[in-house]
Amino acid sequence: MDTSNLVVYLPPAMLGVVAVAFLLLWYLKISTSWQWSAGFAQAGLGFALVPFPVSPTFDIFVAGFLYIGAAYCYGSAILIHFGAPMLRVARRLFVGGYTVVHTIAVLVFESLRAELFLTDVAFACLFGLALFNAATKVSSLADRAMVVSGVLLLLDTLTRTVVFTFFIQTSDQIADFAASGYNLAVTVTTITIGLSFPFTALGAMASAAIRRHREASERDPLTGLFNRRGFELAVPRMTKDAVRRGAVIVCDIDHFKQVNDGYGHAVGDSVIAELAAELQRHLGSRAVTARFGGEEFVAFLPDVSLAEASVMAHSVRIRFAGRDWRPHGIDRQITVSVGVASLANGEVSEAAAIKRADRALYTAKAAGRNRVAVARDENDCMDAVEAVALNTTHATRDQIVGSRVSVA
Numbered sequence: 130m131d132t133s134n135l136v137v138y139l140p141p142a143m144l145g146v147v148a149v150a151f152l153l154l155w156y157l158k159i160s161t162s163w164q165w166s167a168g169f170a171q172a173g174l175g176f177a178l179v180p181f182p183v184s185p186t187f188d189i190f191v192a193g194f195l196y197i198g199a200a201y202c203y204g205s206a207i208l209i210h211f212g213a214p215m216l217r218v219a220r221r222l223f224v225g226g227y228t229v230v231h232t233i234a235v236l237v238f239e240s241l242r243a244e245l246f247l248t249d250v251a252f253a254c255l256f257g258l259a260l261f262n263a264a265t266k267v268s269s270l271a272d273r274a275m276v277v278s279g280v281l282l283l284l285d286t287l288t289r290t291v292v293f294t295f296f297i298q299t300s301d302q303i304a305d306f307a308a309s310g311y312n313l314a315v316t317v318t319t320i321t322i323g324l325s326f327p328f329t330a331l332g333a334m335a336s337a338a339i340r341r342h343r344e345a346s347e348r349d350p351l352t353g354l355f356n357r358r359g360f361e362l363a364v365p366r367m368t369k370d371a372v373r374r375g376a377v378i379v380c381d382i383d384h385f386k387q388v389n390d391g392y393g394h395a396v397g398d399s400v401i402a403e404l405a406a407e408l409q410r411h412l413g414s415r416a417v418t419a420r421f422g423g424e425e426f427v428a429f430l431p432d433v434s435l436a437e438a439s440v441m442a443h444s445v446r447i448r449f450a451g452r453d454w455r456p457h458g459i460d461r462q463i464t465v466s467v468g469v470a471s472l473a474n475g476e477v478s479e480a481a482a483i484k485r486a487d488r489a490l491y492t493a494k495a496a497g498r499n500r501v502a503v504a505r506d507e508n509d510c511m512d513a514v515e516a517v518a519l520n521t522t523h524a525t526r527d528q529i530v531g532s533r534v535s536v537a
Contacts (some may be wrong), residue, residue: 144173204259
């Protein structure tokens with residue numbers, strides 16, 4: 130067997146190995162979809178019809194469907210990876226149209242050039258549509274590498290079909306495909322340019338898996354907020370300066386044990402999730418908000434003054450106290466107590482401010498709960514703490530209109 134004959138075995142063999150590898154990655158939940166494996170498997174089977182032919186017409190007819198199936202699966206895998214709209218109706222209608230025209234080109238007109246041009250252009254359209262819709266969602270270097278590799282594969286396909294359709298005179302007989310220059314060109318470019326795509330896709334899958342693992346280790350599964358570890362890692366990423374500036378809010382749900390005991394842990398979880406959502410709405414996207422455990426939440430607000438943080442804390446407390454919990458099966462008011470502190474000048478960590486805010490929180494609880502306590506003294510002098518609250522001991526949600534001030 131000479132080298133030229135050996136080359137035709139390489140694409141199906143290599144794509145087969147890639148298909149098995151991606152199937153294993155999907156089984157191990159590293160890859161997000163089985164479509165990667167299905168796409169590479171179909172492309173490999175299409176190439177396998179050259180060294181293992183059945184009949185010329187059958188080979189060309191089936192190979193066309195295999196390549197379009199591969200393009201459809203690649204597109205699905207890319208859209209799933211980037212969380213882009215799947216566009217199923219449009220893509221399936223396109224495949225249906227291709228099926229009709231492909232059948233006519235092969236079985237009616239028996240035109241090799243028409244079939245190759247049709248299949249390459251259809252492949253490029255399906256594949257390019259997915260790349261175009263996913264390009265705006267690229268976030269990592271590995272994702273960019275995969276998109277760039279996909280674009281190169283797209284350009285290779287279009288360039289080859291234009292050259293062999295309009296500039297190089299080749300046989301139009303289906304039986305001549307195996308010995309054609311087109312077949313040699315597609316084999317060589319698949320081994321070189323084409324195989325960069327599965328390897329960059331593999332890198333993107335690995336990068337996404339690492340990112341998911343990191344987020345799982347840094348996020349609270351109930352609320353989607355950071356956990357304590359995630360908070361400690363996120364604050365330095367957000368505040369690039371060595372000296373940090375801002376304020377800290379610490380809050381927890383008043384008498385939360387009574388909620389769990391009286392209404393069940395599932396209802397308690399829904400209350401925790403609602404407080405998390407309230408914090409996200411009122412503190413904004415720049416705040417680093419975390420659930421430290423149980424019903425306790427901590428938020429770091431970079432470049433926010435103590436007065437601004439106090440206003441935000443009051444807004445959260447008032448809104449939460451005024452919620453109607455009857456859809457959750459709760460027939461009582463649920464409130465939160467909040468402690469607020471600012472970072473002292475020259476502090477390089479938020480830890481000391483969290484301690485001051487935590488002390489202020491307990492001052493708010495001692496003063497009667499449903500209060501915001503503000504640590505005014507950056508040196509942690511607790512005799513300079515204000516506890517501000519609504520007098521809502523016997524109030525209904527519709528009666529929450531005023532406030533009062535007490536000094537701890």
